[in-house]
Amino acid sequence: MTTVLPDAPTEVIAPATQAGRRTELPARAPASDAPETRRALTGVRFSDLMRLVGAAAASFALTWWAFSQLLPLQGVLGFIVTCFALFVIIFGVLVSLDESGPTVKDRVISVFVHGIGVLMLLALSSVVVFTIVRGWDSLFHGNFWIMDMSATGPLDGLDSGGILYAIIGTLIMIAIALAISVPLGILTAVFLSEVPGRYAKFVRTVVEAMTALPSIVAGLFIYASVVLILGFERSGFAASLAMTVMMLPIIIRSADVVLRLVPGNLKEASLALGASQWRTVWNVTLPTARSGLTTAVILGTARGIGETSPVLLTAGTTTFFNVNPFSGPMVSLPLATFNFVKSPEPTMIARGFGTAVVLMLLVIVLFALARVIGGRGAGVLSPRQLRKRRLESVHDLERITRGERAEADRPTVEQASVDAVAQAAAVAAAERLVARSRRGRRRKDDSE
């Protein structure tokens, strides 16, 4: 801090300097008008860089030598593990040559944490890349996207058969599951957050318990009840019921969290204006939480689409197109993947990977959608919503001034419209200001 002290303290100290001269104050730095420059607190020093490079080269060479000349070791995985372990050790030794104890610990652990982070990201990206590479061939056959597998034998090449029946099956199943679980789920979440009481608490406890339900057990429940006891055949509808049982608790739980985040003062303001509770929920709570609710639903959908086991038990197996969810077996994308890779034929396995890529794309699209919609917290508006809101308030203002004009002494039309425009401009400016500060705050939040 280089705040300039007021003059008073120096005058107090002055007699003391005459008496004993015990404390020496450093000369005050000449006040300059130049803005303070920020010191760089982090950054990479040249020696750090050299240590990293040196340790990396040494560990690589040592591992190479050990693997090819010294020890009966083999395998890519073993190479990487040994190399990393040697790297950490050599780096630690290098740092300890000219740094103190805590610094050595700090650097070694930093390298270690970086290593784990990179390892995890490598492993995760290998999952995605490997699936895409193995499925690449099947993706570029047009028939893969528009045919079913009914006329394709296990030995046929990739230019025959396709997975459109599984894509359609997935879409139908998830549509039915959503048609049941979204209204019911959001209604229940509203019930949990708006009608509190002992009963709601009990429902919440049960719902939270059911998020622990393994998906295969949800499938087994529908299989045993709907298929075996009620006597329905295995069908797309049974599969979507199993998906619903699995998705409902997930959607309710996250929607409940989102609804509880709606600021209480918004609801109170609405109630204080005389709105009924129902109006408050419909016009204030739900619109405020809209983005969060959408995210909850989309993430639940991604979970539901990807689950194999409930569908495996309830949907049956087919290689034909089936667009009727109520009769005949129906296949979804994960189930088709599962069935393909159980076959020993390489072309079938390639199809399985292709199907997995399509499934992954679907999930990624859903996820990106959730990010775009749900990136904002409750009550924070997008630029478009802000524009819309501003336009509405200008209209409101016009309406109000028109009413005033009718009552009052009818000032000249020009005068009133000039007033309205000025006020509208003021409102717009204020809102722009608010928006900017919000954006700034968001940016700050991101950077933290």
Add this chain to the structure above:
Amino acid sequence: MVMIDPVQAEPQPEPDTQTEPQPEMQTPDVPRVLAANTGLSDRIFRGVARTGGTIVLLVMLLVGVFLLYNGYKAISVAGFGFLTTQAWEPNNGDFGIAAVLSGTFFIALTAIAIAVPLALGTALYINEYAPRGIKRALISVVDLMAAIPSVVYGLWGLFFLQPLILPFSQWLATYLGWIPILSAPNFDPSDPLASPTLFTSSTFIAGIVVALMVAPIASSIMREVFSQTPLGEREGALALGATRWGVIRSVVLPFSQGGIIGGTMLGLGRALGETIAVYLIISPVFIIQPHILEKGANSISALIALRYNEASALEISALMAAGLALFLVTLAVNFGASTIIARSRSGASSEG
């Protein structure tokens, strides 16, 4: 809130006036009954909401009751042996979950042992070390990986990981075989012709795949908690001269203890219930198999997926009972996790 003390608010009777205090002044204030006059629309709304909640409650209870009711038949046939028998032959009346339940735990614990260091390191890296520019992207990647379907991980484990890991398994069994769980009795290190296929389809491989599945989930919970560490305490540690690791060890980790344990247990819950990835990799055995490197493993969910199809009525009931056992274990783990997360200091600053 301004609460007016009723005793002080009561007007004191003037001493010099003859008027006696009013009798109702002396009776203590009874709280008024605040009955809001809810309109018709609100009553309908509450009724509808309550109905929705009740439907969900009924469905959820039905699942539990149904599992219990159906499973009870099988448990009453098997008796106490249900917990101790390893074989699974319900049609002969000889069945139990000793093998599959222990197998489930072996896979889940292997997964957690691998996933927790990975998740912890990744969460620390993203929250403490990663450059600002890529932080958001990394968070998105980890969250996305938590949403990738399990069948994709299963494919990866079966076709990518398994061939790569066999030499590593062999190496572990050769040099670390003296650790009980890493031993492989059927493997002879001195035999140069020993086939590494002994190490395929093992608990270890299934555990790694499940670990990779649950690590993103655990990691994103842990990161969430790390990011809530109070800035003041961080700055305090820095001002006292702590290194970055010093801040993590003395501020971030103690603050996030509850979140770390909770994230781990939620991951454990997911790992216990995982079906397809495990099913694709393991070759099922019905004995307690504590040698995690050796071929042969089992889990309850894989058992259900394997046997539901040609099952007799009793076998379905037995599968229900096994599913009930799995559900109860997962339930206990999840409740433990949410209790720990709720009790801990983590997230205390998240309000407002």
